[in-house]
Amino acid sequence: xxxxxxxxxxxxxxxxxxxxxxxxxxxxxxxxxxxxxxxxxxxxxxxxxxxxxxxxxxxxxxxxxxxxxxxxxxxxxxxxxxxxxxxxxxxxxxxxxxxxxxxxxxxxxxxxxxxxxxxxxxxxxxxxxxxxxxxxxxxxxxxxxxxxxxxxxxxxxxxxxxxxxxxxxxxxxxxxxxxxxxxxxxxxxxxxxxxxxxxxxxxxxxxxxxxxxxxxxxxxxxxxxxxxxxxxxxxxxxxxxxxxxxxxxxxxxxxxxxxxxxxxxxxxxxxxxxxxxxxxxxxxxxxxxxxxxxxxxxxxxxxxxxxxxxxxxxxxxxxxxxxxxxxxxxxxxxxxxxxxxxxxxxxxxxxxxxxxxxxxxxxxxxxxxxxxxxxxxxxxxxxx
Amino acid sequence: xxxxxxxxxxxxxxxxxxxxxxxxxxxxxxxxxxxxxxxxxxxxxxxxxxxxxxxxxxxxxxxxxxxxxxxxxxxxxxxxxxxxxxxxxxxxxxxxxxxxxxxxxxxxxxxxxxxxxxxxxxxxxxxxxxxxxxxxxxxxxxxxxxxxxxxxxxxxxxxxxxxxxxxxxxxxxxxxxxxxxxxxxxxxxxxxxxxxxxxxxxxxxxxxxxxxxxxxxxxxxxxxxxxxxxxxxxxxxxxxxxxxxxxxxxxxxxxxxxxxxxxxxxxxxxxxxxxxxxxxxxxxxxxxxxxxxxxxxxxxxxxxxxxxxxxxxxxxxxxxxxxxxxxxxxxxxxxxxxxxxxxxxxxxxxxxxxxxxxxxxxxxxxxxxxxxxxxxxxxxxxxx
Numbered sequence: 001x002x003x004x005x006x007x008x009x010x011x012x013x014x015x016x017x018x019x020x021x022x023x024x025x026x027x028x029x030x031x032x033x034x035x036x037x038x039x040x041x042x043x044x045x046x047x048x049x050x051x052x053x054x055x056x057x058x059x060x061x062x063x064x065x066x067x068x069x070x071x072x073x074x075x076x077x078x079x080x081x082x083x084x085x086x087x088x089x090x091x092x093x094x095x096x097x098x099x100x101x102x103x104x105x106x107x108x109x110x111x112x113x114x115x116x117x118x119x120x121x122x123x124x125x126x127x128x129x130x131x132x133x134x135x136x137x138x139x140x141x142x143x144x145x146x147x148x149x150x151x152x153x154x155x156x157x158x159x160x161x162x163x164x165x166x167x168x169x170x171x172x173x174x175x176x177x178x179x180x181x182x183x184x185x186x187x188x189x190x191x192x193x194x195x196x197x198x199x200x201x202x203x204x205x206x207x208x209x210x211x212x213x214x215x216x217x218x219x220x221x222x223x224x225x226x227x228x229x230x231x232x233x234x235x236x237x238x239x240x241x242x243x244x245x246x247x248x249x250x251x252x253x254x255x256x257x258x259x260x261x262x263x264x265x266x267x268x269x270x271x272x273x274x275x276x277x278x279x280x281x282x283x284x285x286x287x288x289x290x291x292x293x294x295x296x297x298x299x300x301x302x303x304x305x306x307x308x309x310x311x312x313x314x315x316x317x318x319x320x321x322x323x324x325x326x327x328x329x330x331x332x333x334x335x336x337x338x339x340x341x342x343x344x345x346x347x348x349x350x351x352x353x354x355x356x357x358x359x360x361x362x363x364x365x366x367x368x369x370x371x372x373x374x375x376x377x378x379x380x381x382x383x384x
Numbered sequence: 385x386x387x388x389x390x391x392x393x394x395x396x397x398x399x400x401x402x403x404x405x406x407x408x409x410x411x412x413x414x415x416x417x418x419x420x421x422x423x424x425x426x427x428x429x430x431x432x433x434x435x436x437x438x439x440x441x442x443x444x445x446x447x448x449x450x451x452x453x454x455x456x457x458x459x460x461x462x463x464x465x466x467x468x469x470x471x472x473x474x475x476x477x478x479x480x481x482x483x484x485x486x487x488x489x490x491x492x493x494x495x496x497x498x499x500x501x502x503x504x505x506x507x508x509x510x511x512x513x514x515x516x517x518x519x520x521x522x523x524x525x526x527x528x529x530x531x532x533x534x535x536x537x538x539x540x541x542x543x544x545x546x547x548x549x550x551x552x553x554x555x556x557x558x559x560x561x562x563x564x565x566x567x568x569x570x571x572x573x574x575x576x577x578x579x580x581x582x583x584x585x586x587x588x589x590x591x592x593x594x595x596x597x598x599x600x601x602x603x604x605x606x607x608x609x610x611x612x613x614x615x616x617x618x619x620x621x622x623x624x625x626x627x628x629x630x631x632x633x634x635x636x637x638x639x640x641x642x643x644x645x646x647x648x649x650x651x652x653x654x655x656x657x658x659x660x661x662x663x664x665x666x667x668x669x670x671x672x673x674x675x676x677x678x679x680x681x682x683x684x685x686x687x688x689x690x691x692x693x694x695x696x697x698x699x700x701x702x703x704x705x706x707x708x709x710x711x712x713x714x715x716x717x718x719x720x721x722x723x724x725x726x727x728x729x730x731x732x733x734x735x736x737x738x739x740x741x742x743x744x745x746x747x748x749x750x751x752x753x754x755x756x757x758x759x760x761x762x763x764x765x766x767x768x
Binding site for chain 1: 387389391394395397398399403404407408411412415416417422423424425426456457458459460462463484485486488489490492493588594595596610612613614615616617618620621622623624625635636637638639640641642705708709711712716717718719721722723724725726727730740
């Protein structure tokens with residue numbers, strides 16, 4: 001029996017057919033070491049990489065002079081950004097309570113080393129949305145030097161007001177980094193003149209590309225120290241990472257197969273608005289049904305226009321992982337359970353007694369009929 | 385006209401058919417987030433990863449208790465190893481003159497921070513082979529704390545005596561790290577009781593797997609601080625990287641598609657001895673022919689049994705990149721030219737006046753007829 005896949009927030013699956021085809025084709029005909037040889041196939045590979053950078057910039061509404069840095073994953077992108085900043089003990093780092101460990105653990109890592117202060121951006125405990133006026137007040141009291149926030153929460157699907165927070169943060173000259181792993185390709189982004197300096201993307205999530213490629217857009221004029229170093233295929237006798245952005249932050253052989261997959265995914269990613277509205281429609285349907293089941297607790301931002309297709313909940317009397325196991329074993333439904341790699345939000349959700357949440361990640365290929373099977377399963381489980 | 389691909393030292397191309405098939409199949413049917421969900425597909429993906437770790441351990445003759453850490457590339461593996469050591473200002477770091485910038489730039493990076501000393505392992509300038517008795521003398525004079533060496537030079541194809549050097553280094557308790565990017569899958573490796581603590585592999589080179597997966601085998605009992613941090617899909621509320629080896633060094637979503645490709649490549653990699661002897665036979669043939677061409681200078685270790693299928697040379701009167709361009713444009717032959725990301729060896733090769741070397745990388749699918757076309761081309765170019 002085929003599994004019903006509702007873990008699209010972990011990775012979108014399946015991908016559009018063109019992604020599989022593009023990867024297989026380049027693997028067979030052009031998977032050489034781009035930028036390291038001066039022969040025709042290597043130049044073709046380099047051309048594909050540059051064209052994919054351009055697609056990402058356009059999708060993110062970035063400035064013409066913005067740079068797209070490719071890394072092997074969004075996690076690495078976070079390591080490269082935070083590892084590339086010049087930290088000081090006096091830094092005041094604001095984070096949203098929605099931050100993933102891809103950002104939080106890196107921040108904690110540098111906090112230990114430099115001793116800076118980390119402050120949570122104010123959250124309205126009722127609406128589970130950021131409290132903008134309170135945040136502005138926080139900023140006046142302790143001026144931000146760095147602000148880190150997710151664009152979309154991988155736990156509640158909440159779309160954070162990144163532009164508003166960035167605008168306030170920029171009044172203090174803060175560096176603003178946004179984790180768009182759950183957003184780019186699904187939620188409109190306009191980086192130009194937004195005050196956002198770094199915007200991270202994950203190829204294999206809302207962009208519907210493959211594993212093995214992520215990165216970030218560097219929109220502002222903040223230069224990062226190279227965190228990852230190694231061969232660049234150029235200026236080999238130079239002991240330092242040579243060249244300019246983006247190459248100076250991209251050591252090692254580029255993964256041209258993954259980049260080709262992302263390139264195809266980006267070509268297929270044409271109607272974001274329709275996609276987001278379809279995910280929302282499914283999410284609303286699921287939420288309405290779940291609300292009627294006794295014992296189901298939903299963790300939702302109030303404003304439905306501030307949500308994507310991620311729906312998290314608990315069932316009273318069950319640990320999250322027990323529900324996950326029942327869904328897997330008895331219904332062949334794949335969801336994600338637990339704390340979702342997010343350390344700070346759970347004190348607001350108060351889901352610790354359930355061992356975290358049950359998360360449904362709706363994707364581009366989710367069908368109504370699959371949601372019906374899920375809803376039926378949750379009803380049966382909740383009834384005990 | 386199809387390109388004759390002789391840049392297999394940059395990346396092997398093509399791969400065995402089974403690699404393409406395995407990647408396409410898992411991309412279409414099982415490319416979920418391994419280790420982060422407790423559903424059937426995620427468990428299958430985890431199982432495949434564990435099975436691939438086992439294959440690598442067996443291929444490298446590692447101890448049962450050795451650990452295989454996957455990274456997105458060999459470059460990242462070098463960053464994770466060298467970034468995970470506890471450096472001291474008093475460290476004495478020996479490197480072979482064959483080291484790639486994937487190791488050297490990382491070492492320079494930490495040298496700037498910690499001020500330790502870097503010493504080159506003694507090389508015989510005539511034979512272009514390591515001088516073991518001189519190295520032992522170097523070690524008595526200044527005791528090594530860390531030794532870094534390539535297993536096979538990506539410039540001359542020289543197979544370094546890693547076991548002998550490791551044995552000597554271990555008498556001083558040094559940490560020994562070997563870069564096997566050009567070796568594993570082609571040259572026999574036996575890590576057990578070798579004194580080698582870390583052995584780096586590149587999935588996409590001599591292992592004939594895809595881009596996007598590399599890593600290292602940790603054979604000894606030296607524990608590394610996590611250099612890359614992020615989500616692990618477990619223990620989300622822990623601010624530090626949780627768990628044990630190898631997971632503690634593997635943040636972010638595993639690239640299951642690349643790992644499946646590597647898994648298939650490892651299954652297909654059965655007759656190493658035959659493979660090495662075929663590459664050597666082709667290399668010897670090429671060398672013999674090139675030796676007869678006026679103006680061709682070869683950069684070879686003396687002992688042909690200490691070489692793989694990498695052959696580097698210069699042509700008097702030409703810069704290396706000029707030859708590369710002629711080979712590409714007039715003969716559709718892909719080779720790599722320049723310094724090959726290796727900073728130290730060129731003072732021994734004395735190839736700076738040519739702007740580095742012309743490197744031919746012979747691979748599993750190289751044909752005699754392709755070498756004939758190359759030899760003919762070099763003859764024509766050398767004749768001017």
